[in-house]
Amino acid sequence: MLIAYVSVGLMLVLVALAAGRRDVSHKAIATSGWRQLRPLLIRLPAALLAGGFLAALIPEGWVLFVLGDASGLRGVLLASLLGAFFPGGPVVAFPLALVLFSAGVGTAQMVALITAWSVLAFHRVLAFEIPMIGWDFVWRRLLASLLLAPVAGLLALWWQHGVA
Numbered sequence: 001m002l003i004a005y006v007s008v009g010l011m012l013v014l015v016a017l018a019a020g021r022r023d024v025s026h027k028a029i030a031t032s033g034w035r036q037l038r039p040l041l042i043r044l045p046a047a048l049l050a051g052g053f054l055a056a057l058i059p060e061g062w063v064l065f066v067l068g069d070a071s072g073l074r075g076v077l078l079a080s081l082l083g084a085f086f087p088g089g090p091v092v093a094f095p096l097a098l099v100l101f102s103a104g105v106g107t108a109q110m111v112a113l114i115t116a117w118s119v120l121a122f123h124r125v126l127a128f129e130i131p132m133i134g135w136d137f138v139w140r141r142l143l144a145s146l147l148l149a150p151v152a153g154l155l156a157l158w159w160q161h162g163v164a
Helices: 002-019 026-057 060-067 069-084 090-102 107-119 122-133 135-145 148-163
Strands: none
Touching: 002 026, 026 090, 060 069, 069 107, 069 148, 090 107, 107 148, 122 135
C-alpha cells in the first residue's frame, strides 16, 4: 500500500512540475498514457487468471521442497536456472512469479528467480540480442551476468538467515 501512495505522490509532483511548462501538453501525455495502458487492461487479468490456474496444477509440497526457504543454496541455484528460462515480459512473468511465491517459494529463491529473469532471459537473448547485436557480444554479456542471480539469491539468503 505504501508503494501506491508513493507512486501517486510522485505522479502529483510531476504533474505540478509539468503544469508550469508551456511546451508540455497534459492532453497529449494522457492520450499517450492511455494508449500504453489499454493493452495491459486486457493482458494483465488474463495473465493473472492463467497464473491462478497454474497454481492449481503445481503441487505445493513439491514447490516447498524444491524452492522453499529450506532448500537453501540448492533452491537458489535452481531458481536462477528457472528464472533464466521464465517466459515472456513482465505481464506474463510476474503473475507466474506471484503464483510460485504464494505456493511457498522462499524469499531468497524468489530474488534469484526474478534476477535471472531480468538479467539472463534466454527468450530475449534468442529473439533480440543474438539477431540484433550478434553472438560475439552476447556470449560475453551472458558470461559476465551468469553469477548475478545466484549471488543476489545468496545475499538474500544471508540477510534472511545471517543478519536477522
